Amino acid sequence: MVIHKKNSARGKSPRKLAPDPRAYSRLVVDGVKQSPSRAMLRAVGFKDEDFLRPQIGIASTWADLTPCNMHISQLARDAAAGADAAGGKSVLFNTITVSDGISMGSPGMRYSLVSREIIADSIETVAGAEGFDGLVAIGGCDKNMPGCAMAIARLNRPAVFVYGGTILPGAGRRDIVSVFEAVGGHAAGRISDAQLLEVERTAIPGPGSCGGMYTANTMASAIEALGLSLPGSSAQDAVGQPKHDDCRRAGAAVVQLLRQGIRPSDILTRHAFENAITTVIALGGSTNAVLHLLAIAQAARVRLKLDDFTRIGRRVPVLADLRPSGYYLMSELVAIGGIQPLMRRLLDAGLLHGECLTVTGNTMAQNLQGVADYPASQDIVRDIANPIKKDSHLVVLYGNVAPEGAVAKITGKEGLRFSGPARVYDGEEAATAAILGDHVRPGDVIVIRYEGPKGGPGMREMLSPTGALTGRGLGSQVALITDGRFSGGSHGFVVGHVCPEAAIGGPLALLRNGDRITIDAQRRRIEVDLSAAELKRRRAAWKPPRPYATHGVLAKYARVVSSASQGAVTDVTDANSTIS
Numbered sequence: 290m291v292i293h294k295k296n297s298a299r300g301k302s303p304r305k306l307a308p309d310p311r312a313y314s315r316l317v318v319d320g321v322k323q324s325p326s327r328a329m330l331r332a333v334g335f336k337d338e339d340f341l342r343p344q345i346g347i348a349s350t351w352a353d354l355t356p357c358n359m360h361i362s363q364l365a366r367d368a369a370a371g372a373d374a375a376g377g378k379s380v381l382f383n384t385i386t387v388s389d390g391i392s393m394g395s396p397g398m399r400y401s402l403v404s405r406e407i408i409a410d411s412i413e414t415v416a417g418a419e420g421f422d423g424l425v426a427i428g429g430c431d432k433n434m435p436g437c438a439m440a441i442a443r444l445n446r447p448a449v450f451v452y453g454g455t456i457l458p459g460a461g462r463r464d465i466v467s468v469f470e471a472v473g474g475h476a477a478g479r480i481s482d483a484q485l486l487e488v489e490r491t492a493i494p495g496p497g498s499c500g501g502m503y504t505a506n507t508m509a510s511a512i513e514a515l516g517l518s519l520p521g522s523s524a525q526d527a528v529g530q531p532k533h534d535d536c537r538r539a540g541a542a543v544v545q546l547l548r549q550g551i552r553p554s555d556i557l558t559r560h561a562f563e564n565a566i567t568t569v570i571a572l573g574g575s576t577n578a579v580l581h582l583l584a585i586a587q588a589a590r591v592r593l594k595l596d597d598f599t600r601i602g603r604r605v606p607v608l609a610d611l612r613p614s615g616y617y618l619m620s621e622l623v624a625i626g627g628i629q630p631l632m633r634r635l636l637d638a639g640l641l642h643g644e645c646l647t648v649t650g651n652t653m654a655q656n657l658q659g660v661a662d663y664p665a666s667q668d669i670v671r672d673i674a675n676p677i678k679k680d681s682h683l684v685v686l687y688g689n690v691a692p693e694g695a696v697a698k699i700t701g702k703e704g705l706r707f708s709g710p711a712r713v714y715d716g717e718e719a720a721t722a723a724i725l726g727d728h729v730r731p732g733d734v735i736v737i738r739y740e741g742p743k744g745g746p747g748m749r750e751m752l753s754p755t756g757a758l759t760g761r762g763l764g765s766q767v768a769l770i771t772d773g774r775f776s777g778g779s780h781g782f783v784v785g786h787v788c789p790e791a792a793i794g795g796p797l798a799l800l801r802n803g804d805r806i807t808i809d810a811q812r813r814r815i816e817v818d819l820s821a822a823e824l825k826r827r828r829a830a831w832k833p834p835r836p837y838a839t840h841g842v843l844a845k846y847a848r849v850v851s852s853a854s855q856g857a858v859t860d861v862t863d864a865n866s867t868i869s
Contacts, residue, residue, distance in 0.1 A: 308550030310343040310422055313446065317344075317420035335378070343547050345372040345540065346421035347381040348412045348440070350433040350453075355388035357430035357505065360496035360527055361453050364536045368425045368451060371540025377547075379540065380419065384411045386433045389776065390465050390499065394721065394753030399837070401432055402748050402774070403846045405581075406859045408436030409588070413443050422446060423543040427536065429453025429497070429527070431504040431777075435581035438512055442588035443860070445554050447546035449539040449648045450517045452509035454527030455619040456497030463492040464500040466613055466778035469752055473760015476725040480760075497527030501612030503777030506619045507574030508581055510628050514568035515585075516556040516647035520656045524627025526620055542648055549650055557589040560642035563601055564653065567640050570605040570681045571631060573615060575777030576696045576785055577750075579683060583856030595685045595694045595854055599813070602681025605640055607700065608671045613780040614700040615677070617669045625667045633660040638673050677701075686784060688816040689824065690770070690796050690806065693788035694854045698775065699810045703782040707768040708807040709734045711800050711817070715834070716740065717749055717773070724757040731766035734806040736797065739834060740773030742857040744792025746837060746847035752776035755783060768808055770815065772797050772853070784808060784815060786853040792833065799827040 309315075317326050318340045327340060349365035352358045369379035385407060392398040416424055423446055426437035434452070441448040458464060471488040474480040480488075498505035509523035519539055525532045546552075562582060569578045579598055586593035608631065611617050622628070635641045636657050643654030663670055671677055677700070684697040699705065712729060713736040714720035720737045723729055735754070742748045751773055758764050758781060768782040772790035775783055789795030796817070800806075805818040817824075838844040849859045 308547065310547040313420040313422050314344040339378040342376060342378040343422040343544065344420065345377040345379045345423045345425060345543050346416050346419065347372070347379050347540070348424060348426040348437060349381060349383050350386045350408070350428050350430070350437070351383060352386050355386065355391065355430060356456060356493055356496050357388065357498045358386050358433070358453065361427050361429055364427050364451065364453060364532065367533045367536035368427060368540040371537035372425065372544055373540070375541035375544035377423070377540070377544040380421065382415050384408050384433070386430055389431050389750060393750060393776070394717070398749040399745050399747035399843055401750070402742070402857060403842060405432040405436040405439070405584070406846070408433050409439035409443065412437060412440035416440070416444050416446065423547050424448040425451060425539050425543055427451045427453060429505070431508065431577065434505065434508040434512060435585055438515070438517060438585045439588040441517060441553050442557055442585055445552050447543055447551060448517070448553055449519065449542050449546070450512050451536055451539045452512070452518065452523050452525070454497050454525045454532045455506055455623065456500045456527060457494055457620050458500055458618050459494050460491035462618060463488060464612070464618065465492060466499070466501065466756065468492045469756030469778065470760040473725070473757035475760070476757065477761040495528065499778065500618045500620060501778060502572050502574055502609065502619060503613065504575040504577040505777070507569055507572065507578050507777055510572055510574065511565040511569050511578055511582060513628065514565040514632065515561045516645055516653060517553070519648060521627055521629055524619070524623050524629070526623055545650065546648060551646065551650060553589065556646050556648065557591060558645060559591050559593070561645045562586055562591060562593050563597070564641050564645060566598055566601045567605050567635060568628065568632060570602055570607060570683060571635060572609045572628065573607045573611055573677070573682055573700065576683060576698050576775050577777060579696050580774065580786065580853060580856055584858045587856050587858050588860065598681070598683055599685045602683060605681055606673060606676030607678040607682050608673065608676055610669055610671070610677060613778050614702060622669055625663050625669060626661070629657065629660045630663045631670055633657045633662070634673060684810050684813060686808065686813050686815040688814040689819070690815045690817050691787045692796070693852065694786070695770070695784050695788065695815055696786040697784040697808070697810060698780070699782070703765060705810040706808065707734065707782050708805065709768065711736050711802060711804040711806050713738070713800050713802050717751060717754060721754045721757055724754055724761065729763060729767060731763065733767045735767055735769040736800055737769065737771040737773060738791035738797045740771055741790025741792055742850040742853060743847045744790050745773065746843050746850070748774050748853065748857055750774045750776040751785070752779055755779040755781055770806070770808070782808065788852050788854045790852065794828060794831060794833065796824060798831055799824055
């Protein structure tokens with residue numbers, strides 16, 4: 290927004306100029322010089338009057354390769370219709386998506402976190418090149434949602450994010466995690482071939498993101514709490530009229546934001562990120578929220594650190610009984626009102642910053658003012674006075690295993706302390722084979738290393754080993770630590786994001802079978818019973834492994850990616866440029 294400087298001679302106060310809704314598109318389509326640009330756009334459907342309208346880019350993550358995104362092509366058209374009806378000119382384009390659920394447990398999973406960066410880069414690139422004045426970004430899977438939000442933050446043009454919606458449950462309330470755990474049950478002999486096939490055939494009934502409070506639903510909720518989505522967008526089924534209506538409203542909302550001159554930098558403040566962290570904790574959300582919120586904050590040039598999750602987590606309770614550690618599915622939360630009543634409770638308890646601006650043009654408090662509470666009969670969301678856990682389940686740990694931090698998901702059901710001998714594996718495949726082959730024993734601390742951002746590369750999720758552990762009945766009897774990540778569907782005594790990672794000589798690289806490791810969630814410590822001198826001796830003898838990739842996107846990513854404690858980003862902003 291352009292602001293006049295104060296006229297000291299006349300003593301006038303600064304006066305805001307009306308925002309220019311076509312600040313970017315006019316540079317592309319106005320004047321004789323840009324006649325070639327207009328000629329190109331006429332071929333894709335522009336008419337004379339369209340050149341006088343603000344251009345709204347509609348970033349679609351549609352693809353037939355995953356149920357999370359298979360329906361987004363129509364949602365993108367709905368958003369485009371909403372923008373056009375409000376006086377804008379929509380231009381629809383696609384970015385990529387990959388499927389974590391399909392690539393999980395395979396080498397392809399190395400590309401998952403990489404895709405977040407590619408998605409952010411591609412949306413920024415298209416919007417910047419084409420001169421879009423505003424943006425609607427529609428995501429439906431783990432990495433394209435934070436990727437969209439990162440691009441929105443970088444571009445700093447009026448924008449709204451739309452969530453594609455959650456999947457409906459399969460037969461017997463099954464979801465994708467049911468299949469991963471059935472694999473472990475099959476290995477333990479508790480499930481037959483026919484039973485496993487039946488689970489496989491019935492768990493995923495149609496469009497939408499994975500059905501628990503896994504990473505997709507966690508990040509959708511976090512982005513709404515940031516103020517980047519319209520109220521209610523994060524808690525809707527993928528199929529049904531409400532989601533189509535949400536998309537149309539989003540298209541119209543961007544045009545209104547242009548007229549008001551409201552940009553993402555007005556919304557993405559430090560307090561907004563605190564609101565997102567608070568909401569994620571109350572919902573019992575995925576550890577991936579830590580990684581992605583750090584990355585979005587980096588893109589928005591807002592200072593956010595691992596220790597902020599600890600500070601906020603000391604006063605925010607876990608309230609929602611949602612999978613994977615709880616009972617209910619996201620669609621069941623949608624049926625009782627979604628996350629808006631929960632956010633209203635948090636606001637009333639003084640746990641949310643109500644003054645934060647949102648894409649409605651109103652504050653968070655104004656958006657929540659008329660929200661009714663949940664039905665009295667529901668038991669999905671607890672009262673704040675009767676929480677599932679009185680403080681956060683996202684526990685940041687430090688110690689001689691993780692000098693720069695690690696992130697645990699401790700709901701309390703797993704216990705608060707675990708100590709046992711290390712069983713060390715170089716890579717996910719070796720660990721999963723050992724679990725399925727009955728080589729892991731109760732009391733073990735499984736160590737999966739060389740899976741960090743650089744070492745993986747790509748920081749793969751460990752749903753295959755955690756699913757196998759649960760299926761074999763070991764989920765509550767062992768701990769698992771890694772420099773990789775965990776799917777939002779993982780549960781048990783699990784610690785990820787161990788920094789520094791093994792590939793750069795972090796302590797995880799120095800561990801050996803039998804070393805005694807202690808994880809203490811109350812003290813927030815993760816330590817191995819070795820002296821500093823012994824760790825130094827082992828480090829001197831350590832040699833880095835050969836890189837997994839020496840060319841292509843994985844090698845490029847490994848060269849430039851930051852640590853998990855910084856969000857595993859490839860666009861590292863100078864700290865001096867922080868604006869909030």
